[in-house]
Amino acid sequence: MGECEVLARLPVRATTAMTTSSSPGHIEADDKLFEEAARWHIRLRDPDARPELHDAFLVWVRQDPRHLEAYDRAESLWRSMGNADTAEMRRDEKAIASLVAEGRSRRRAARVAGIIGCLLVAGLGLWQGPDAFDSLRADHIAWTGQRESLVLEDGTRIDLNSGTAIAVDFTDTERRVRMFRGEAFFDVAHDIAQPFVVEMPAGSLRVTGTRFNVDLTRDVADIALVEGAVTLVARNAPDLPTNLSAGHQASVRPGSVSAPQSFDTESRTAWRSGRMIFYRTPLSEVLAELGRYQRGGIVLMNDRAASLPVTGAFSTEDPAEVTDIIAETLGLSVHRVAGALTVVR
Amino acid sequence: MSSLVLQLGSLFRSERDRLVRRVRHVVHSRTDAEDLVQDVFLNVLHREDRRDVQSPRNYLARAATNAALDHLRRQRVRSEIPDCSREIAADAEAQQAGTEAIVQSRQELAILYHTVEQLPRRCRAVFLLSRNHGLTMREIAERLDISEKTVEKHLLKAMTRCRAALRAAGREI
Numbered sequence: 001m002g003e004c005e006v007l008a009r010l011p012v013r014a015t016t017a018m019t020t021s022s023s024p025g026h027i028e029a030d031d032k033l034f035e036e037a038a039r040w041h042i043r044l045r046d047p048d049a050r051p052e053l054h055d056a057f058l059v060w061v062r063q064d065p066r067h068l069e070a071y072d073r074a075e076s077l078w079r080s081m082g083n084a085d086t087a088e089m090r091r092d093e094k095a096i097a098s099l100v101a102e103g104r105s106r107r108r109a110a111r112v113a114g115i116i117g118c119l120l121v122a123g124l125g126l127w128q129g130p131d132a133f134d135s136l137r138a139d140h141i142a143w144t145g146q147r148e149s150l151v152l153e154d155g156t157r158i159d160l161n162s163g164t165a166i167a168v169d170f171t172d173t174e175r176r177v178r179m180f181r182g183e184a185f186f187d188v189a190h191d192i193a194q195p196f197v198v199e200m201p202a203g204s205l206r207v208t209g210t211r212f213n214v215d216l217t218r219d220v221a222d223i224a225l226v227e228g229a230v231t232l233v234a235r236n237a238p239d240l241p242t243n244l245s246a247g248h249q250a251s252v253r254p255g256s257v258s259a260p261q262s263f264d265t266e267s268r269t270a271w272r273s274g275r276m277i278f279y280r281t282p283l284s285e286v287l288a289e290l291g292r293y294q295r296g297g298i299v300l301m302n303d304r305a306a307s308l309p310v311t312g313a314f315s316t317e318d319p320a321e322v323t324d325i326i327a328e329t330l331g332l333s334v335h336r337v338a339g340a341l342t343v344v345r
Numbered sequence: 346m347s348s349l350v351l352q353l354g355s356l357f358r359s360e361r362d363r364l365v366r367r368v369r370h371v372v373h374s375r376t377d378a379e380d381l382v383q384d385v386f387l388n389v390l391h392r393e394d395r396r397d398v399q400s401p402r403n404y405l406a407r408a409a410t411n412a413a414l415d416h417l418r419r420q421r422v423r424s425e426i427p428d429c430s431r432e433i434a435a436d437a438e439a440q441q442a443g444t445e446a447i448v449q450s451r452q453e454l455a456i457l458y459h460t461v462e463q464l465p466r467r468c469r470a471v472f473l474l475s476r477n478h479g480l481t482m483r484e485i486a487e488r489l490d491i492s493e494k495t496v497e498k499h500l501l502k503a504m505t506r507c508r509a510a511l512r513a514a515g516r517e518i
Contacts, residue, residue, distance in 0.1 A: 031505075034508060035501065039501055041504075042500045047399055048403065048481045050406075054406045054407070054410045058368070058371050058413060061371055061414070068417055068418070071414075072418070073518055076518070077504060078476075080457060081472075081476065
């Protein structure tokens with residue numbers, strides 16, 4: 001990845017930039033000040049911070065005008081650091097889980113840790129945490145819990161479902177959109193001279209003007225065509241294009257395209273109006289769909305319940321409430337961990 | 346309704362004077378300090394975060410500190426920029442911030458992401474438990490079976506490394 005290479009070289013530039021801009025002594029003093037401010041910030045943002053600590057902090061602030069300024073820098077850095085990860089770094093949960101497990105074996109009394117450890121390990125299978133680099137490559141992102149609509153320069157309209165990232169790349173001969181993750185509905189403006197291409201991890205599709213839905217799950221892209229005609233090509237089988245006709249859907253995998261099947265437009269595109277519609281859908285699929293709309297994912301820890309059929313129409317606004325309703329109906333219990341993970345069992 | 350709101354009356358009686366005294370470390374005028382603390386209590390009623398607070402005393406202390414810092418910041422801005430040009434400066438700043446932010450944020454995100462990823466395993470876990478999972482230092486210490494001091498040390502390391510990385514890329518921070 002290009003960005004990676006650039007970053008790897010940064011430290012070299014760093015040293016030159018720093019030594020030329022100011023003297024080493026000045027830098028050292030500034031580092032020290034920043035460290036002091038960062039330490040205050042760490043202690044004060046802790047919900048357990050005692051009122052007496054605030055007294056000491058305000059005395060420190062009064063000592064020197066530079067103290068507040070340094071504290072503000074620390075605070076703004078902390079905020080940026082939060083933006084850099086949040087939902088994007090779920091694969092790090094693996095590291096956390098193993099560390100928590102280590103701590104537990106060292107100290108058996110760690111009741112809560114044990115629970116968290118188990119949940120994190122159990123959750124790994126379901127967590128398809130979007131790669132942070134997807135967000136960096138993308139021009140348009142709908143973060144978890146958001147829905148976005150955009151109109152491209154040619155009049156094509158794209159609706160992005162929660163947790164979707166795409167990049168738009170138009171040339172004179174081709175209208176190209178790269179889709180990295182999530183789900184999107186395309187209403188492509190008709191233009192024979194400039195075909196519209198959607199590039200996905202599993203393959204690509206080509207149209208001149210039409211309406212269709214693309215849903216990416218890991219390496220599989222589900223294409224549902226509402227109107228017109230599209231050509232689907234699997235990444236590793238470029239010579240075997242599949243033509244899809246209106247009212248049909250097919251799954252594109254890196255090696256092949258599945259046989260087209262009919263689908264229900266209403267439930268397939270319900271997300272565009274903030275709804276989810278299920279008809280005898282297995283619970284595991286329903287929870288996966290709900291997980292799209294909230295951070296932290298939903299884990300089903302009950303194998304027998306995975307295939308239970310769910311039927312109903314729900315709002316995408318409050319996935320937690322929908323999870324509760326469904327679980328209650330099926331006689332299952334819901335557990336939430338620090339607002340980060342939901343476990344149904 | 347949250348217990349914080351229900352207790353507001355008795356908290357006001359028991360905490361108000363203490364908060365005013367504390368705020369006066371940085372707010373010199375007594376009436377300013379009193380107004381500020383009064384607002385802290387009023388803001389509890391308009392709090393959007395519906396989650397209940399663990400310790401009302403800690404919560405109020407924090408809110409008062411933030412209010413005092415805001416007061417101090419406003420005062421500094423006022424003393425630094427002459428009155429007539431303040432509005433123009435603010436406008437220009439906002440406009441510049443808008444365009445710059447878009448270009449900068451993407452690069453910054455990449456740098457921070459990369460730096461956090463390169464943190465030592467334990468340090469990264471502490472940071473993520475704190476930042477993403479909202480665990481307190483005590484909770485993190487318990488879960489990882491390390492001391493609270495060590496938790497603080499890891500968080501500080503995460504911050505100083507990120508700062509160093511941003512500075513290396515030419516960002517003043």
